[in-house]
Amino acid sequence: MNQRFKEIFSGKIVNKKLTFNTGMDEFPRYVLEYLIDNYCQEETFKEDFALVKKRLRENFVHGAEAERIRSHIRENREHTLIASMEARLLETEDKYWASIGAINESFVNIPDQIVKQYPMLLAGGMWGTISLVYDESEVHNKKIRPFKVEEFTPFQISMIDIHEFIEKRKQFSSQEWLDILINSFGLNPDKLSKREKLLFISRAIPLVEANHNLIELGPRETGKTYLYRNISYYTHVLSGGKATPASLFINNNNGQVGLVGTREAIVFDEIANTDFTDPKAMVSIMQGYMQDAKFSRGKKEILAFGSIVMVGNLDVQNGQPHESYYHLFQPLPEFLQVEALIDRLHYYLPGWEMPKITPQSSSQDYGFISDYFCEIMHELRRVELMEPIKNRFELLDSSDFGIGLTTRDYRAIHKNLSGLVRLMAPHGEITDEELEDLLLIAIEGRQRVRDQLHLMAPGEYAPIVISARIKSTGKVVTPTLMENSRKRTTLLAMTPQVGEVIGLAVAGEQGVILQFEMQASKGHGRILPLGSIQRVMRESIEAAAQYIRTHATEVGLSADWGENFDIAVLATMMGIPKEGPSAGITIVTGIVSALTERPVRNDVALTGEITIMGKVLPVGGIQPKLMAAIDAGLSLVILPEANRSDVEQLPDYIQNKIEIAFVSSIQEVLEKALVS
Known part of the structure; x- marks a missing residue:
């Protein structure tokens, strides 16, 4: 294939192996490749490149x-x-x-x-x-x-012929072409699986598809910005630094259009460290631009075509995002964790599946000269391929809930697929099998966005399963997202235990499981709170103890229990501060269990505030708390009766996933939570 590639694209390819470890890292890759292609012969490469380096050293200014x-x-x-x-x-x-x-x-x-x-x-x-x-x-x-x-x-090719490029593409199989693209991007295709290759070229979608919004979060050293820095000079990479509405969109003082109007892709490197001088204003403008490709200056609307790319780091555990992340947008700054903004993302690329870049990762073969391919990708933005292809498949929601796809879902998948087709099949010829491969990647990128939106706001974003039906065969294809098997480790008791009880709380916007342990020991009625318990929760413990002191016989205790026992109350994960009143009924249940030696059901979670008279008061955060219980695999959640209306407003797919018991008094709580 190499000889054929060299003959067909003569003068437009370079041996990528020769372009690495040149000791000229201060120059962009397209500069080095241009010089190597124009001034070096493979047979005398060392001597020729020595002259190139000499010329560069003599004429380059530090x-x-x-x-x-x-x-x-x-x-x-x-x-x-x-x-x-x-x-x-x-x-x-x-x-x-x-x-x-x-x-x-x-x-x-x-x-x-x-x-x-x-x-x-x-x-x-x-x-x-x-x-x-x-x-x-x-x-x-x-x-x-x-x-x-x-x-x-x-240092760039002055003339290209996109029609010639498209015509010559026909002489290669899809597998050959995929390897050519990977070599052209500077990687060794022999070290990558087919999936890794497809994910890697997905990074280039914003370079060939106008107004494409992509995010990639993953571990360090996977080359997240390599492509944008070295392959295309039509991109602008913002590393850390300040990002202002004036620099990105328009300077209202002089009317100068910013980067989105002058670049084909704006890349926010290390997005968590980017300094947005006015975060609220920036998010507002970005939301509008990512939706309509427009921004305003006074009464005038301006159209631009720059794609938005966000890349950042994410901790990994066993090849998957760390279990500490409730949703996979948590590495972003909090002001960017806005559902309306995230819903405008077309593609979430799973950076945790990308291999780390090593010396062995570098291309050892021929690929397009970066400068030439940069111009080709620039021209491919103007090539329309999707109209006949869109008629060959239909998108559908194959979940059990039948909620259906939104307009943004359709648009995102079509843009993802359009970019992949421009890269892989610019000649427009694609078999059903090849279409399936690209559809799976295109759908997966959007499915990942929707999955995380469901975790962030389950009441607004119902669970969906995006599939595609190939019309010619009727075959339905659905991507499998490996991270969906990721579970947050919540070590719950295998059987009912004395003094062990599960509570529910909200941390930020996410529901969390709180595990309490209560232990009775010889003493004089003292309550000993342990585990970073804060003021309001300490008051809940005191209210629980006071109720038990005055209602001892009602809960099965002798009236003088306080003269003989102390109670230790431990909230596990001791390094994390615990706060709030909603653990009241949880604490009462645990203390009664410890004193009466009646086990607490291990499949039940509780949340509700109490009074010293034994009343159960409503609490907030019902939706995220229920989602936490569902994720933990619990069977029953005990809630205050006053929260019934909150539950009734939730979507059926939440209500039907777990049993909910409503209570008004401590007696009702104990009847449902303690083992008879």
């Missing part, structure tokens, strides 16, 4: 040398350097100016014809060889602007 080079240009009147250059139009002067960071100069004279010949200079800049002259007679607005660009030779 930051500390900027002033020395400026002086050198002045004294010698000219100099050639290798650097990145940007251009901008200053309309108040009706003139283009170039910026060359390597010499700390933002007012470099540049001829109009160079800007017109290379328009990417206006959209983030280009790397190349810059011939500069020094002419102190260049005066603008009474200021001497002596630096001037004489010539510019970019």
Whole structure:
């Protein structure tokens, strides 16, 4: 296949093996590959590349040398350097100016014809060889602007033919093409499974699909931003730093459109560390843009096509997201954990399934020159392939609840699939079997978003199972998400135990299981709270003890029990502070169990506030608490009667998953929770 690939795409491919470990990490990969392809022969690679390195070293300016080079240009009147250059139009002067960071100069004279010949200079800049002259007679607005660009030779392919590329794609099988893409992205396909390959090329969907919203959370060292930094100069990677509405969308002071209007993808690297100067305003603008590809300036709406990519770190346990995460958006800053924003994400890429990058991961074979393929992906954004393909399948909700898919679900899956088809089958020819493979990946990316939304807001986002039916065969395909088998470890008693009782609480917006242990020992009626129990919960313990003191005979105790016993109350997971009044009935049940030696049912959870008169009062957080009980595999939840209306407002799929008993008094609680 290699020989065929070299013949068919002659002049557009490079041996990727030669481009690694060059010792030239300060240059983008597309710069190195351009130079290697144009100036190095494989047979004499070492000698040729030594000359390339020599030229780069001689003409590349390190930051500390900027002033020395400026002086050198002045004294010698000219100099050639290798650097990145940007251009901008200053309309108040009706003139283009170039910026060359390597010499700390933002007012470099540049001829109009160079800007017109290379328009990417206006959209983030280009790397190349810059011939500069020094002419102190260049005066603008009474200021001497002596630096001037004489010539510019970019390190990129100047002409591509997308139709030729599409036609030549037909000469390869889908498996061959997948390996070509992986090699082109700099990885060794022999080290990856087919699924890993498909997930890896999914990272490129935002580069070929306009306004695609993707998130990837996973462990470190898996190359989450490698593709965006090295393969495409149409992207902008924000690493940490500040992100403002002005820089991303529009500067209201001067009307300048931000990155979403000038770049094809904006990548938030280390999203948890990005400094959003005005989080609420940013989320509001992002929600609108991620939905409609529009943002406003005054009364004017502006359309843009930049994709949004968020990447960040996530802790992993046994190859799956750590059990400490209730939902898989928890690594995001809290202000981004907004359901309305997350619902606009098209694809959640499971970074925990991506292998770590090692020296053996690097491509050892031929792939497209990064610069060439960058331009191809740029052109593929304009290629429409989905209309005939959409007619070959239908999407459906195959869950037992029959809730159905939303418009956003349909849109997300179609955009995911559109991007995958552009990458894998730009010629539009795809078999049913190949369509199934891509559909499974496209659906999975959206299913993962919906699964997490259900955990975050189960009342608003019902559980769905997204499937696709291939019309020609009637076959229904449904992705399997491996992380759905992930369970949070809650070690519950296997049998009813004396003094062990399960409570329910809310941490943040999620329901959690609270496990209490009560133990009676010889003493004088003291209550000993243990396990980081805070003030309000301590008051619940005191209320429980006071009720038992005054109603001892009603719960099966002698009236003088307090003269003979102390009670220790332990809330397990001692390092985590416990707070709130809703554990009242749980604590009463545990204390009575410890004193009477009657076991507590091990499949029951309780939540409810108590009074010293034995009344059971309503509590909040009913929905997340019930979800926590369901997730833990419990059979029964005991709730205050006053919370009945809260339960009745919940969707049937929650009410039908677990038995719920409503109580008004402690006597009712004990009857249902204690083993007879």
